[in-house]
Amino acid sequence: MATPNEDDKTPARRKILTAARTLFTTTGYASTTIKAIAAEAGVAVQTVYFVFGNKRSVLAALLNVSIAGDDEPIATLDRPWVAEAVAEPDPMGQLRIQVHGARLILDRVGPVLLAVRAAAGADAEVAQLWATTCEHHETVLRHLATALAGKVDGLDVDRCVDIGLALQSPETHALLIDERGWSATDYDDWVVEALASAAGIVN
Structure with missing residues (x-):
């Protein structure tokens, strides 16, 4: 199987990321080799190296695409749903928008996280990737909580961020939706009500 040229790089990238998602979320990152990713993707081993360079870069790209939902280089804070939530004048309306947007991200990225x-x-580079991702999540939640504080007197931004981190974690999402069978609507409603209670919003 020939190594792709630049014109072939994008379709090969998609195949590799799809394969990596399957393997990383089932057999684990440490147990997954570049050779296994190539076999699952139906490409040459050299193709994986050509497109990504190494396994850690495959994981980082998969994480970014799963969070964004696309390949566009647009940060989460610049995504339309965040702007819509911040611009919403009603506090409960903001919570519904931001919780729904965050849950859609968790639907995609939860297993990867x-x-x-x-x-x-067991891997220092992956540990740094995890730490950076957690910092990014907190930054987004703080941005939204700060916007909410402008609509709710006396709101404790730090407390809202902490509760958001707990309720909208991949572990909580997986427990309630995947293991306990909650619907997406049930999960969203629960998170909204918990955040509203923490913010002192009377619905």
Whole structure:
């Protein structure tokens, strides 16, 4: 199988990321080899190296695409759903928008995040990737909580961020939706009500 040229790089990238997602979330990051990713993707081993360089770069790209939902280089804070939430004048309306947007991200990235966390203990580079991702999550939640504080008197931004981190974690999402069978609507409603209670919003 020939190594791709630049024109072939994008379709090869998609195949590799799809294969990596399957393997990282089932057999684990540490147990997955470049050779296994190539075989699952139906490409040559050299193709994986050509497109990504190494396994850690495959994981980082998979994480970024799973969070964004696309290949566009647009940060989460610049995504339309964040702007819509911040611009919403009603506090409960903001919570519904931001919780829904965050849950859609967790639907995509949750299993990948769990794989990253599992691998972080034995791999310093993956540990740094996990730490950076957690910092990014907190930054987004703080941005939204700060916007909410402008609509709710006396709101404790730090407390809202902490509760958001707990309720909208990949572990909580997986427990309630995947293991306990909650619907997406049930999960969203629960998170909204918990955040509203923490913010002192009377619905």
